[in-house]
Each structure stands twice: as C-alpha cells, then as structure tokens.
Amino acid sequence: MPHVIYLAIGFPPAAKSCSYRMKAVANAFARRGWDVTAVSLKDAAWEWETGLDSSLLDGLSPRVARVPVDLERADLDPNIRRYSRKRALDPSGWLAEQWQLDEEVFPERYFGRWLGPLVDALELVNASHPGDLLMVSPAPYVTLGAALKFCEDRDIPLAIDYRDGWSVDVIGGEEAFPPESRPGVIEGAVLDRALRAWFVNDAIKDFYAERFPELRGRFRVVRNGYDNMPPPLMEPRMPGPLRFGYLGNLSLRPPQVDSLLKSWRIARLGSPLLADSTFEFWGHVGNQSSGMNANQRLIAAFGADGVSYGGPVARVDVADSYRSWDVLVLPLIGGPFVTSGKVYEYMATGLPIVSAHDPANGAGEVLRGYPLWARNESLDPGDVADAFITAAEMVDCEPELRLAALRHAEQFDRHRLLEPRMTDLVKALEQR
Numbered sequence: 001m002p003h004v005i006y007l008a009i010g011f012p013p014a015a016k017s018c019s020y021r022m023k024a025v026a027n028a029f030a031r032r033g034w035d036v037t038a039v040s041l042k043d044a045a046w047e048w049e050t051g052l053d054s055s056l057l058d059g060l061s062p063r064v065a066r067v068p069v070d071l072e073r074a075d076l077d078p079n080i081r082r083y084s085r086k087r088a089l090d091p092s093g094w095l096a097e098q099w100q101l102d103e104e105v106f107p108e109r110y111f112g113r114w115l116g117p118l119v120d121a122l123e124l125v126n127a128s129h130p131g132d133l134l135m136v137s138p139a140p141y142v143t144l145g146a147a148l149k150f151c152e153d154r155d156i157p158l159a160i161d162y163r164d165g166w167s168v169d170v171i172g173g174e175e176a177f178p179p180e181s182r183p184g185v186i187e188g189a190v191l192d193r194a195l196r197a198w199f200v201n202d203a204i205k206d207f208y209a210e211r212f213p214e215l216r217g218r219f220r221v222v223r224n225g226y227d228n229m230p231p232p233l234m235e236p237r238m239p240g241p242l243r244f245g246y247l248g249n250l251s252l253r254p255p256q257v258d259s260l261l262k263s264w265r266i267a268r269l270g271s272p273l274l275a276d277s278t279f280e281f282w283g284h285v286g287n288q289s290s291g292m293n294a295n296q297r298l299i300a301a302f303g304a305d306g307v308s309y310g311g312p313v314a315r316v317d318v319a320d321s322y323r324s325w326d327v328l329v330l331p332l333i334g335g336p337f338v339t340s341g342k343v344y345e346y347m348a349t350g351l352p353i354v355s356a357h358d359p360a361n362g363a364g365e366v367l368r369g370y371p372l373w374a375r376n377e378s379l380d381p382g383d384v385a386d387a388f389i390t391a392a393e394m395v396d397c398e399p400e401l402r403l404a405a406l407r408h409a410e411q412f413d414r415h416r417l418l419e420p421r422m423t424d425l426v427k428a429l430e431q432r
Contacts, residue, residue, distance in 0.1 A: 003132050004133045054314075074098070166183065219391065220424065223366075226345040247321075285309065296309055330357065333357070354384075354387045
C-alpha cells in the first residue's frame with residue numbers, strides 16, 4: 001500500500017483547532033487505501049499548552065499510526081523546580097537567549113531547535129516503512145524546514161497543508177517577511193519542491209499566488225468545513241431565558257473580550273428578550289500552564305450579567321453543548337485572511353449566529369447567504385449589541401428559515417470539500 005508520512009504537530013489528541021483538519025486529512029488518505037503515519041508531539045507536551053482530548057481519537061482510521069516526538073516548549077514548563085538560576089532571576093533575559101538559540105538553527109522563535117529532532121523522527125519512520133509522500137501541516141514553520149531537508153535527502157514528493165501560510169501575517173493582514181529574507185528563501189525552496197500547497201481561504205491563496213506567480217498552478221483552497229455534525233433538533237424550544245454560547249479556543253486578546261462583554265451588557269439592558277438571558281463560554285482559554293488568565297478574569301467579572309465560563313468540552317460532548325443553546329456567538333481576531341474553522345460548525349447547527357468580529361473578516365464570506373446571521377457593522381460595543389438583539393429576534397423563526405440555514409451549511413461539509421482536493425493531489429503524484 002502507498003504510505004504517507006504526515007508531519008502534523010497538533011495531531012489528535014492535542015486539543016487544538018487544527019486537530020480536526022489533521023484527523024480528516026489522515027482519514028481521507030486511509031479511505032483511499034494509504035497507510036498513514038502521523039508524526040506529532042508526545043502527549044505530555046500538550047498538557048503544558050492547549051491540553052488533551054482523547055475523544056478526538058474516536059473515528060480515527062486503524063490505518064493511521066501515531067508517532068510521538070519527544071519535544072516540548074520549555075518556556076511553558078510550570079514546574080519552577082526545573083528552572084535554571086538564570087531563568088529564575090531574569091526570565092526575560094533567559095527567554096531572549098532561548099530565542100537566539102532557536103533562530104541560529106531555524107528562523108522561528110520557540111521552535112527553531114526542533115529542526116534536527118523532527119528530521120530524525122522522519123528518518124526513523126521512513127526507515128521502518130518507506131514513504132511515498134510527505135505531507136506537512138505547519139505551524140510551527142520549522143516543520144517546513146524539516147520537510148524540505150528530509151524530502152531533498154530522500155527524494156520523496158512533498159505536499160503542504162499550509163492552513164494559514166507563513167509569509168502572510170493573517171492577523172495584521174500584511175507581509176510577514178520579504179522574499180529575500182532568510183525565512184523567505186526557505187519558504188521559496190519548500191514551495192518550489194511541493195506538488196501542492198493547500199490554504200484555508202481564497203485571500204491567503206491569492207497572496208501566495210501573487211508572491212509566487214510561477215507556482216500558482218500548484219495552489220489550492222481547502223476550506224476547513226465541519227465534521228459529522230448530528231442532525232439539529234428542529235422542535236420548538238422550551239420556554240425560558242435565552243442561552244447564548246461560545247465554543248472553542250478563546251484566543252482573543254483581553255481588550256476584545258472586554259468589548260464583547262460590554263456589548264452583551266448593553267444588549268441585555270436594551271432588549272426584554274435578553275433581560276434574563278445567559279452567555280456561556282466553553283473551551284480552552286489560554287495555556288494550560290497559565291492558570292486563570294486575563295480572559296477568564298474578565299468573564300468572571302461579568303458574572304452578574306449572566307456570563308460564565310464552563311471549561312473545556314470533549315469532542316464527543318460538542319453536539320450536546322450546541323443543543324443546549326439558542327444562539328451562537330462568533331468573536332474572532334483578524335481580517336480577510338482569517339476565516340476560522342468554528343464558523344462552519346456553527347452553521348451546521350442551524351442556529352442564529354452573532355458576528356462579533358471585524359466585518360472584513362473572512363468568516364463573513366462564508367456566512368453570506370446564511371439566513372440566521374446577525375452581522376455586526378463594526379466592533380463598536382453598540383453595533384455588536386445590536387447584533388445580539390437581532391439574533392435573539394431570530395430564535396423563534398419559522399422552520400423553513402432554519403432549513404434554509406442548514407441547506408446553506410451543507411456545502412461546507414468537510415468530506416465534500418476535501419475529497420476533490422485529495423483526488424487532485426493523488427493525480428499530481430501519479431503524474432510526477
């Protein structure tokens with residue numbers, strides 16, 4: 001059987017948003033009869049960062065083998081007994097030294113020194129089961145350096161599932177570094193070797209097509225989509241206060257969370273529909289090692305306004321969380337280059353969705369045509385409050401409108417989005 005070595009830092013059971021996509025890609029290869037070896041970090045590394053969710057392994061094809069690499073981010077280590085004297089007395093100076101050591105090996109802070117161990121891990125996998133393709137899914141971007149060296153040394157075909165891209169600052173919306181810089185040269189060499197490069201939206205693909213016009217024919221959009229969502233409940237809701245919910249990794253900066261919660265307070269005071277309503281946050285908030293971070297403190301401060309944080313949710317319990325809510329809230333960072341994977345899953349519920357992000361955000365492109373979308377005109381708290389109220393007014397909509405929302409979402413089923421791109425990739429491999 002053909003064998004794909006899949007360098008995918010963040011592969012399940014890591015509780016990261018990229019885990020769903022990585023699992024779907026691995027399963028897509030397995031459905032086509034490929035053996036898959038997913039190379040990621042040891043589980044203990046994720047306990048310091050985003051946490052673990054063993055239920056993410058449910059449904060993973062038995063054709064997929066997982067190889068953990070003994071790497072971790074030392075800067076996230078919560079055990080001060082392991083700290084050096086330098087780190088204990090001068091943490092900022094210690095971190096600057098670590099960054100310098102990383103960048104001497106590969107131009108990426110925190111991860112540069114992972115280059116050698118990742119190449120070694122790929123070599124060990126290939127020695128026991130030779131690969132016919134290396135698929136790499138950055139970030140971190142040191143995985144691109146490891147993939148390039150391995151593929152050059154072994155003359156193995158390469159494909160990249162970029163997701164966000166490296167040379168584009170998806171949050172700021174600008175070039176992250178020039179083509180002639182050290183990372184620019186590395187990225188150019190990696191893309192020149194790759195059979196295909198996948199991106200999550202048109203904005204990022206177009207950026208790369210302009211930056212590498214000679215390679216544009218290899219670039220494809222593979223949107224995230226949603227996975228196996230159960231049929232939504234279509235019965236009328238039970239009487240009682242409305243329940244608003246957010247589910248996902250809350251990576252917003254504290255000022256945006258504060259603005260969102262102030263919007264909620266304004267809406268709750270401004271509409272009788274929201275007078276006794278609640279707003280629940282569920283998911284991971286900050287690194288596991290950081291304890292109660294600034295966003296959690298903000299949520300707690302708005303407790304009198306019906307706001308609460310419930311903690312992480314296992315993948316197997318996600319559907320129950322959605323079914324407990326009447327409206328979903330979508331706060332996001334960034335502009336046109338950011339779509340988020342959460343928006344697809346939100347639409348698959350058929351529930352009203354409150355946008356609480358930059359109106360230019362890439363999620364708006366996906367939501368356009370979704371009939372239960374309460375869009376915001378700006379990030380001004382008053383405008384977001386209006387979106388909260390609009391969504392509340394949509395809750396008791398006609399069943400036909402709910403069905404129309406679900407029909408809009410159907411086009412973003414991940415299997416439907418991924419399979420044509422898998423066919424295209426395999427064809428390119430055969431023609432190599």
